[in-house]
Amino acid sequence: MNTIRAVVVDPQVEGRLKIDAVEAPRPALSQALVRVAAVSLNLGEVRAAGRAEAGWRPGWDLSGVVAQAAADGSGPQAGTRVFGMVPSGSWAEVAAVPTALLAEIPDRVTFAQAATLPVAGLTALYGMEKGGFLLGRKVLVTGASGGVGHFACQLARQAGAYVTALVCREERAASLRETGIENVVAGEDAAAAQSSGPFDFIVDTLGGEALAAVTKYLEPDGRCVNLGAATQPDMTLQARLASIPEGVLVLEGMERQTGIAKNLGRLAAMVAEGRLHPPIDRESSWTEIAEVAQSLLNRGIAGKAVLMIS
Template sequence: MRALLVDHCAPSGLCLGETADPEPAPNQALIRVAATSLNFGEVSHAVSQAPDNAVLGWDAAGVVERAATDGSGPAAGTPVLTLGESGGWAEFRAVDTGMLGIAPVGTDLGALSTLPVAGTSALRALRRIGSLSGKRVLITGSTGGVGRYAVQLAHLGDAHVIASTGEPDAHGNDLRALGADEVIPGPEHTGALVDAVVDCVGGPQLVQAFEKLAPHGTLIAVGDVTLQPVHFPPGAFLGNDGRHGRSITTFHLQDGPLPGPDLTWLADRIAASDLTPQISWRGDWNQADEAIAALMARRLHGKAVLDITP
C-alpha cells in the first residue's frame, strides 16, 4: 500500500512511498482510509522522533474494508472515524474496534477526520468541568483545532463562552459564529472571574488563566504549544482572597474509557451540522509538504485535511 513515510532527508520529514499492508489482530478492523487530518504535535515532534519509513498519523476516517474477526465492531462498508498512535497516514489502517466511531452514511469523511484528536480532546476536557449550563468558561488557544471544537461544545452545553486568541480582530467574527459570547486577546482580559478554563496554550497564559479562576474553579491543561516554563507567583495557590478550592488538572486524551462512543457521538453532531469542522486547508496527500509548512508556520487557524487518493 501507499503511505506517507517518515523520511528525514525530505523537507517536511515525510514522503509518499510503498510499505506493507497492516495485518489486523482479531479485535481490529481493517479500514480503507479516505482522509486524515494533521495535528501540530505530530508534525512538529512525532515525525522528528520517529525512525525512517515509519507510518505515523493519529486521525483518519474511511470505510471498513474488513470487519474484525472476533465479531466486534461494524461490518464491512461502514463509514468510520478512527484514533490511534500511528498508522493514519496510509491507504489502510488496522484499528482496535474500541478506537473507532461509526458515522452516518454520506457524511464528509474529510470533516470526520478532524474529530478524533481535536474533537475528542475538547469533549473530554469539558466533561471535567461537569455541568456547563450558565458557567463562565474560558478557552485559550481558541483558534486551534481543539479550541474551536471546545468553543462549539461549550456553547452547545449552554455555557457563557469566552474565547481567547492573540488576534481577536481577525478571528472575532468567526469565533462568535461558533458560539463564543466574548472574544478577548488574552486571559487577563476576562473581566469577571471564570468558573473553568480549557487551556490549549500553556506557558504564561496558563498562569494568567489560573489567576482568573473563581472559587472552586478548575483549569484543564490540555495543550502546551509555547513550550515555555510555567512560573506561578508567590501566594498563587493560597485562598486568602476567598477563592478557595481552585485546581489545575492535567489531561491525557486516552485517560478513561475507549473513545469509540465519543467518536460516534461527535460524528452524529457533524452530520447534524451541530458542529462545524473548520477546515482551513484541504488537499491531496501529494500536497502534504504544503500543508505541513503552513501548519508549522502557524498560518492555519483550524484543521488541515489530506485526502488519501488511491
C-alpha cells in the same frame, strides 16, 4: 496486497515527509482494515515527525470505509463508512484500526468532517467534562482558534455556558463567530480576556506563561483544565507537568479513556445535527503533506487541516 502507500519520515527530503511504499497492515483479531479516505493533522504528531527517525509513520486520525471487518466480530462490518484513530500510521491508503477506537459516520457527515473529530474532538469533549454543570456559567477557552480550542468553545456553548474565546490574532476570530461564539477576544497574552472574567471554568490549550496568567481570572471556587502546551512545543512532558500551577487539572492521556467509540459517535451525531461544526481551514491532497505540515507548524492554519487520500 503486499504493499500500500503511506506517509513516512525521510530526513533527506524537504519537510521530512514523503509518500512511499510500505508493507500492508496485518490486522489483529480486534482490528478492522479501513481503506482511508481522509486524515486530519494534529500539532503533536507533526512535531513528532520533525524529530523521528527515518521510516517512522505518523498519523492518528482517519476516516474511510471498512475493507475487512475485525475477525473477532467486533465493530462495523465491511462497507461501512467509519472514522477513528490509531497510535500511529493513519496517513496511509489502508490502516488496521482497533474497533474500540472506531465509529460509524452518519449519512450527513463527510469523510473530511469525520476525520477532524478523533483526537481534537475527544480531547475537547473529555476536557469539558472536567467542568461539570456549565449551564449559565462563564467559560474561557485559550488557543480557541486551534482544533481542540474550537471544539471546546462549541461544546461549552452547547452546554449553556457564556463562552469567551481567546485567540492570538483578530483574523482568527471569524470562524468562531460563525459558530455562534460571540465573545472572541484577541491578544498575544491572557490579559485580553481579563475584562470578561472572572470565570467559573477555564479550558487551556497553551500551557506555560499563558496558563499561569489565566488562572488569576478564576472564581474562588472555579476550575481550570490544561489540555496541552502549544506555546512550548519542545518542553518534555515531565517539565510541562512540573510547570502546571497548583490546583489545575490535567487531562489524562487518550489511552486511559474508556468508551472512545461511543464518544466518537456522540461527536459525529452532533455534526450530523448541525450542532457541532468541524473547523476545517484547509483541505488538500495528501501529496501536499510536507507543505501542509509546515504550514501547521508555522501557525498558518486555524482549526484543522484535512488531507484526502487518493
